[in-house]
Amino acid sequence: MSAWQKSGWVGTTVTLVGAALAAGSFSGASTVQGSFGNVASANPRTGVQNNVLSAGLTQTSVAWGSLPLTNPDTANGVTYYGYDTANGGSLTQDAHEAYKTEPDKNVYLVLNGHHYLYQGHETGPRGYVTRIDLDQTDPAKRVSLVSDVDAAGAALPTFDGITWDPFSQQLLLTAEAKAPKGGVWGVTLDADGNPTTGAAVALPALGSGGLEGIQNDADGNVWLVEDIGGANVAGANGKKPNSYVYRFVPVDKADLTKGGALQALQVARADGSPVTASQLSANPSDQVITDLHTYGSTFATTWVTVHDGTAAFDATGAAATAGATPFKRPENGVFRPGTAFGEFYFTETGDTSATSTLPGAFGAVFRLVQSSPSAATGTLSPAWVGDVTHTGFDNIAFAGSDQLLVVEDAGDALHQQRNALDSGYVVDLRGSDNKAKKVTRFLAEGRDASALFDATTNPGYNDGDNEITGIHVSDGDPTVAGILGAKTPKLTDGSWRTFWTQQHGDNVTWEVSVAGGRHGDEDHSGKS
Template identity: 50%
Template sequence: MKQNARRAVTTGAVLSALVALTAGAANASGGVDRWASVPATAKATGVTAPNALSPGLAERAVAQGSDRIENPAGDAAYYGYHADGPLLPQPGATQSSGHNVEATKSEPDKNTYLRLRGLHGADPAYDYGTHFLFQGHEHGPGQITRINLDADAAHRVTLLATKTTDGTDLPAFDGSTWNPFAKKLLLTSEEGAKGGVWQSDPDVGAKVQDISNLLGRGGYEGIQTDSAGNLWIVEDAGGATPSGTSAKLPNSFVYRFVPRDKGDLAKGGTLQALQVISRRNGQPIGFTPVDAAHPAGAVFSDDTKDLHTYGTVFETRWVTLHQGDASSTPFDANALAKAAKATPFKRPENGVFRPGADFREFFFSETGDTNATSKANGAYGGWGGIYRLTQTDPAADHGKLTIFYNGDQEHTGLDNIAFVDRDHVAVVEDAGDTLHSQRGAFDSAYLFDLNTDYAKGRQPVRFLAEGRDPSATIDSAWSALGNGFQNDGDNEITGIHVSDGDPTVAGLLGEKRPRPFHGDWRIFWTQQHGDNTTWEITQD
């Protein structure tokens, strides 16, 4: 998600009851303004490294992969491990068909924090409290878990579901959010033809429903609900790599689902995709495949270059892809978007509304190619970036799009995104093992100031320099052997989430102005891969 008073933090045992910090903390805006950069953590073969945060910040584990689930079922026995092998490789172990040297990591992903009353767990006599953190898991078999933040270690992690109401196995999940209109968790899967959107209750024994018959199949990841009850979905569908380029073809879309009844998504609605109008010819910037007429597709097109040029403002509109109801069957949203001449991007992953802007500003990240040898790096978006979409209101049919930040080798693979206050947005990296080795550094989390002109060469604050825990260091070594080892190597930053947990419509992400470390406002992230630790960022 891939030292000047450096703050080193190591993984450890999960703490018991977590309590929101008191009002003695510094002013939220002033505190964010004082976050200072720390150096990136260097990657070295066989070397573990702690995480480092800005001076004044700290973190504490709220769950880790080896935590036992209080109500295990089938393959789900631990928070971050499947039940198909030991939690660590044993001396002399050999990876082979039908025998894993290590259990497959379930990879808990995007976090959703809620304050709810009356939730239950495996123990009917236990009080599970009111503060909860929900997540889907990126590696299947799919599952939905809940971290009970007020609970002791024995009751810390509850399994909510592994199947839908009709008995179908859940897919691997990437994104999640809360829909306060329907009072449901929404979870997304980026598994293409098997991907889509699922909705779930927040309690143990949750009823989970696949609603991809209405929202389509696709590489869905980021998902947010706006004040009108619409769902905004960001797709991460990697495109083809034209020969000799190490670059990915723009192949992913931004969607909006307009429900007939925002309190009951199952009644159907309209799926739309974002279309951007070319500054050069006034025509939609559509998908260009790799073929004889276009050997590199749209990788090096003028429009792709313009989309990554500071100061260029594009007109946008939403185009209809599908109108459905309860009788609809799942459909290929990506294919419909291409047919409708919606505009593809280079692996956008997540998006969020700017707080206090009446849901008129939507920022979304673009991962890019995550390869230092990509010939699209620089002018053609190979390093990815951050876009700003503005509209007169969230239900408007037209808007304007511009690049807010263009990535570079040090700031790339941008993935999860969360506003820390009205004018500062946190964006984290998932650069991947290849780029980690190419640049000699692990992933980082950055704080961007919306009042800064990044076209002038200024750079964001690196408030978190991720290290590499012991399990990920072992996994990296096993992965390098090329012997079929199934787990990822280096750690990744994912699940960055800032919320006060308000489950009402007033608590929609983008409605309130965040105040970190005040009252119920909390910041979470997950150190995916390796030990799979979920952290809360606090003040030191």
């Protein structure tokens, strides 16, 4: 039996329960594509819990933490998919266990007939990038190391966000750390999906800060979403807004090393004056924060330039100086299909505390509407306002033109406060913007035995409860026509595939299949 099976999971392909999902309902023929169904409730934060998904969905493990890398960097402990063994520790459930690397966001690409899933790794003594070969049936041969060094041969920072840039033919990865450590790195791939040099190249013109979400648009711009918690507000159990939404406009979209202009989103008050960092720092209970989290409200926006050129700089500080508007830990963003990249949705995590008394404490999903992806102005409104039961919003993906998948990363403290582990939701974007949208739960995440161990006896350098991350829906098209948001997903046509990563614990990455889809009956896990 594998360590994964010993951790409380049974079988290789898990069929899950919930409300009914009609096979083939995600036809893509219209804006109405059915529903994922409804899982009644989140799992409680007690013991080991299994994942629960809507009926009609199955999940199959495509990789897990203890899988060896086919080309390890043994000298630096980069030897397994989900563990760095530089400290010589065992792989799981030991007082001196190895470092968990936390594979994070997913990028699915089909390159010369090869089906690959790429990920950055978020924690541990050094960062690295891996590739899962989805065509490989032998798990021991499935995961390879793409890069763990920069152009000078030095260790990489740990990575959170990732996207594929078809203009420059590279994976773009974000390091979520305050300047000067955070920023964006690029790894160029050849036509077969192999790294051309094995090195990640720093792209300082895109700024340094706690960058997480990263996404291209059809014009070649790079959109960035920052996640840095602000200063604590005394007596409020919450924090000041401190993170920004950016757009990088390159001089040459095929070569990001040539630099360009980094812009940050600025929100205007009703009187036309900007909402700035200095204002919200002085008054973190400013009425405008409440208004931003009120259904039916709409705010004018503009992009302000915070830096232009190729030199390294502090993006967070530059955005504050330029008068951009900070949010309460925005994390990820994606364009809505069928809008010609005119609607950008991004998540805001909030304070991740059930006892916060600040406005906007539970975050939101915001919608930015523009006439084009390069437009200078637009409007911002809340698409979904969080509450204590639905908060910690993190990764985001479209399953259809109207179906927005949003997953939680609430953290151990909030899990304990509400006695509920994380969930994944589908938001139906149809209907009036003046009231809450229909939201159903398609995933109640469980907790594996390794995560339970880390949550109760961890040695201090590994996380606790499992976290949902990396929700990703793509047909793998590596061309400009395949940028997320350019096409409407069709989850049963055999080409669109859905992935998510159950971070922490055993670090399992799953493929989710819809009943009637080609991948629903295939088991690529190799487990027995």
